[in-house]
Amino acid sequence: MNPRLDPRKWLHFLLSPLDGPLMVLILILTTYSAVIMVSASPERLGTLAVNAGVAFLAMWLAARTPPPRLMSIALPLYVLGILLLIAVALFGDVSKGARRWLNIGITRIQPSELMKIAMPLTLAWYFQSREGMIRGRDFLIATSLLLLPVGLIAKQPDLGTAILVTASGFFVLFFAGLTWRLILPVAVVGIVGVASIVAMGDTICQPGVDWPGLREYQKHRVCTLLDPTSDPLGKGFHIIQSTIAIGSGGVVGKGWGNGTQTHLDFLPERHTDFIFAVLTEEFGLVGALILVVIYILLIFRGLFIAAGAPTLFSRLLAGALTLIFFTYALVNMGMVSGILPVVGVPLPFVSYGGTALVTLCLGVGMLMSIQRHRRRVGT
Amino acid sequence: MADIRTPEQELARFRGRLAVAGIVALIGFGLLVARFSYLQVVRYDYYSTRAEDNRISLVPIVPNRGLITDRNGTVLARNYSAYTLEITPSKVDDLEATIEALSKLVDIQPKDRKRLKKLMDESKSFESLPLRNRLSDEEVARFIAQRYRFPGVELKARLFRDYPMGSFASHVIGYIGRINDRDLERIEENDDAANYRGTDHIGKSGLEKSYERDLHGITGFEEVEVDSGGRAVRLLRRTPAVPGNNVILTLDLKLQEIVEKAFGNRRGALVAIEPSTGGVLAMVSTPTFDPNLFVDGIAPQDWDQLNTDQDKPLLNRAIYSAYPPGSTFKPFMALGALTTGKRTPNQALADPGYFNFGGHRFMDDKVGGHGSVDLYKSIVVSCNTYYYVLANDMGIDAIAGFMRPFGFGQRSGIDLPGEAEGVLPSPEWKKKRFKRPEQQKWFGGETISVGIGQGYNAYTPLQMAQGLAALVNNGVLYRPHLARHVVDAKTGERRTIEPQPLRTIPLKQAHIDLIKRAMVGVNKAGTGARAFAGAPYEVGGKTGTAQVYSLRGGKYVEGRIAERLRDHSWFIAFAPADKPKIALAVLVENGGFGAQSAAPIARQALDYYLLGKVPAGIAPEDPAAEESAEGAE
Incomplete structure (x- = not known):
């Protein structure tokens, strides 16, 4: 048989x-x-x-792919993602006020989606390559690798994806041993920031108040919340x-x-x-x-x-x-x-x-x- | 983090961080579950109500307005169904262009455009406003074929109010009009806002206003499920509208019509009352107007015309205009003299033709006087001197005290809006009326003028009719009313408006009978004799003349005085004399002597009401009355 x-x-x-x-x-x-x-x-x-x-x-294909193989495609995937994001910024289609889509002839793709996978892959690969000698500057380099695509995505603007990509990268840094001395202050500042926004919602949500770094619609979303x-x-x-x-x-x-x-x-x-x-x-x-x-x-x-x-x-x-x-x-x-x-x-x-x-x-x-x-x- | 760790240390730290991550995840989900529990358990009632509110929309069903009919069933106000072309200004980009395009399909007059403009000023832009009413079938068909071209323009089948009798009894019936801000305020005050959802018309005057509550009916509702766009998806429940009640009047339209025609183009008013009930048989005010003009927003030029007309056609003279009663006041004065004991029936006065008081000579109409005048004769010949002396003897307080129960100088409480009070003169009234102390003082000479119905006296025709009705009804005064029954349109159940006796004036039957006899004498041998010559029923009456212009002692010659300064002509009458079925008061503005223009109108009214006699066409002026200028009234 x-x-x-x-x-x-x-x-x-x-x-x-x-x-x-x-x-x-x-x-x-x-x-x-x-x-x-x-x-x-x-x-x-x-x-x-x-x-x-x-x-x-x-999922089945990914499951069949051994981790070393995954590691080997990490960097190429990341580079491809960055290139596509740059292409989106230059030639992307505008939809609902944001430039997120890239028309590649047969279909439209959203390269920021790719980054959600490529980001943790790449950072994990980076730390793996530095295994045993990870120092402070490795975290700096990893952060730079993270911020490059996040910046491009936030610029589209696509706050949701930017947050998710940032999170995916941050989780790698966190598990790689990013010191609490950096995590805690950021967490405290974040909590205090959110709390103050909630407390001062009435004032800062007045029309005409600009929020540095955020678009009007993003301000609107927070204020509406x-x-x-x-x-x-x-x-x-x-x-x-x-x-x-x-x-x-x-x-x-x-x-x-x-x-x-x-x-x-x-x-x-x-x-x-x-x-x-x-x-x-x-x-x-x-x-x-x-x-x-x-x-x-x-x-x-x-x-x-x-x-x-x-x-x-x-x-x-x-x-x-x-x-x-x-x-x-x-x-x-x-x-x-x-x-x-x-x-x-x-x-x-x-x-x-x-x-x-x-x-x-x-x-x-x-x-x-x-x-x-x-x-x-x-x- | 710069320190280098062994792989074991690394692994231990990693697993520690995994534990932290697991705890953070549990806390995160815990917060979410807390939030869900808060929304779904703690605030469940609130949100489920919100969801229901979202889902269910109440669509009002406007009830049919009740009908108004006269006592014989003649319809005075009704509804008919017709198509109307409505436009919602906020949904139309270019209103002018849209109307222009519509005018190719449907006849749109400049007057329609002007009315729309006026309605737009008065209402909110998201309201649907009528552009053209009563479209013909052909126009409806033409519009439907092209309706896709006109977003924001709709064809609506609506009930229209219609007054089939046109201008007849228009002041009594009144009219409905579109609800404005003032009406809205009143609706809110009465807590009626829910019942007026969907209704865009309301009674503005007359019975349409005073019986609004009955006529309007109860708005029904359709509970429909709607989607977020407000489109009805499914009918959940339907509460049908309860149509408005029909109002049946005491008014006899034929009588009304005959009187209105008898007035011709003269200005004036007539009120006829059934003494035993207070039911108003006719209430005329001329000139009249066509209430149909008001129903869907009156065209500006019609409005201007009605408003600026110096004849004031919109004014209901019968209840709003007060005139000095002139000699029609004398029967009441005579009755007061008997009741207060100031005169006996046989007590006679030698009339020299004048009465001197306080250095002023009050003149009789007949030069040289009427000779020996007793109470009966004083009414029949309308002897002024008799009443000058009487008024002086009674004094103003006794006069006012006696007259007040007859309803003089007070609102009668008739079921119509906008009634005037009139003036029953008294020292108290004068104190209130005037500001300066020297004006507030009451002078004896003023009492003497009041005695013959001049001076400050001012009563509406309704008050005169009501007073006379009370007199001939042996002192029982009823509240005058126009509605006789209110009929439930669905069940046919009739609610009778019960006659409402307001008071019984304490009078002696012998005194009343004497006054009535004297008034019959007026129409047999006195000032009303000519107008009532040959009447087959026994009728009591009294003429009166209200001075418009003071001659300051000069002689009144009609031809020399501008028409609008001529005296107003009064006539009050009741019949049959023994058991009166009707009491009326007629006033003809600037009509001269009462016998001349007012009495013939009363004659026609009584001839119809008692004998069923309908004059042919428009009643002509009685030529005999024209020449009648003899003697006092």
Whole structure:
């Protein structure tokens, strides 16, 4: 019998790169996504399936790729990403007031999305290459590698992606041992800054007050968050309507397909960034808790993989990727429930959107690869 | 961080940081769960109400306005359904161009444009305003075919108010008009805002205003689920509108019509009351106007014309204009003399033709006087001297005290808006009326003028009719009213407006009978005899002349005096004398002697009401009355 036709071998070929717990969690999340999509936007189910298929393929490919191989493509990917970002700045398409897309003939791509993966890869690679002799200046160099694309992305402007890329880079620095003496003051300054913005919201949100370094619409997002009712029909509308959707869901929700906020068009972007509001309106607090528990399991599985990872590169990469999932989930649910500003961050593995799903699944695939290869590459 | 660590130390630190990351993640998710719990558990009620508010929109269903009919069922105000072309200025880019383009499809007159402009000034730009009303079927078809070209322009089927009798009884019926800011304030004060959602017209004057509450009805609602764009998705519940009640009047439109025609183009008023109920049988004020002009915003030129006309057609003279009653006051004075005991029926006065008081000679109309005059004769021949002396004997306080219960100088409380008080003169009134102390003092000579119904006396035709009705109703005074029944349009249930006796004036039947007999005498042998010659019913009356212009002792010659300075002509009458079914007061502005222009109008009214006699066409002037200038009234 031709071994190529042996179904058991095929199954092994298909499943062996995958990590069981991660795969189960991702399948639950995508199923959850499909269930919500049936209510929020049933006409997109087909595309959702195609997207999921492509993303799973990407995940499988990444999972099959051994960490040394991942390490070797890190720098080229980073350089490509930078070049594309420069190209976007020069020739990009403008959409909704931001220059984010690059038309490469057959399709439009968003190079900033690539950086979300390339960033942790590159920094992990850098620290791996300096293993055993990491000094202060290595952190400086790593920070420069981080700030270059972040600057380009922020310039587009795409605050959401810039934050995510910054976070992904910062997580590598954090796991690489960035001293608390630098982390804590920044954290304190950040908390104090946010607190003062909240406290002085009335004054600094007056029209005519310019915020250094931020665009008018970014200022608006923060100000709207501080007081959504200040602009109930404009920017505040999204936040107001999504908090109404969440709050009116109650403990058990209005039932699948019965969300009035969702079905009467009060929820903006209900299949993408605001899909969490649909979920909570229809499935209530119970539905939200189920999702949170799945995310916690996912993150702890990721941290567990990182803890057992054999090389510095794979440790840093696994840790950073895991925290990126956390960041996605936190920022998205935070903005939909009205405690974080509205930045375009999808709900990981649930929001509709091919690019983000592929990126996230690539990340999961890398985690799987690290887990699978932990014994073969000895310390 | 500069220190180099062993791989084991590195790994230990890394795992420590993983633990920190895990804790941070748990704290982060914990915060989120706290936030969800707050929104979904603590504030669940609030947000679920917000979601319901979002979802459900109440669409008002405007009730049909009630009808107004006269006592015989003749419809005075009704509704009809027609198409109207409405425009929402805020949704139209170029209003001028749009109207220009529309005028190719639908006949749009300059007057329609002007009215729209006026409405735009008065309303908010997002309101839908009528451009053209009552479109023909052909115009409707033409517009529908091209409606895609006109965003912001809509065709609406609406109920229009219609006054089929045109100008007849227009002051009584009043009119409706578009709700303005003042109306809105009143609606809010009455807590009626919910009931007026969707309604854009309200009673502005007359019965349309005073019975607004009944006529309007109760607005119904459709609860519809709407999407965020406000489009109705699904009907959830429907509460139908309760149509307004119909109002049936005591008014007899035929009587009204005959009187209005009898007035011709003269200015004046008539009020006819059923003495036993206070029901108003006719209330005329001329000139009249067409209330249909007001319904959808009056065209500016029509408004200017009505407003600047020196005949003041919008004025309801019957309840708003007060005139000195002249000699029509004498029967009341006579009754007061008997009641207060100042005169007996047989007590006679030798009339020299004048009365001297305080160095002033008050003249009788008849030179040389009427000879020996008792109370009966004083009314029949309208002897001034008798009343000069009487007024002086009674004194102003007794006169005012006696007259007040008849309703003189007070609002009657009729179910119409905008009633005037008139003036029942008294020293107290004068004190209030004037500021300077020397003007506030009451002079004896003023009492004497009051005695013959001149001086400060000023009563509305309604007050005269009401006073007479009370007199002939043996002192029982009813509140005059126009509405007889209010009928529930749905169930047909009738609510009768019960006659409301306000008071019973303590009078002796013998005194009342004597006054009534004397007033019958007026129409048999006195100043009203010519107008009532050959009347087959027994009718009491009294003529009166209200001075507009003081002659300062000169002789009044009608031809020499400008028309508007001529005396006003009064006539009050009741019939049948034994059991009066009708009491009326007529006033013709600048009509001269009461017998001359006012009495013939009263005759026509009574002929119709008692005999059903309808004069052919417009009643001609009685030529006999023209020549009548003899004697005093």
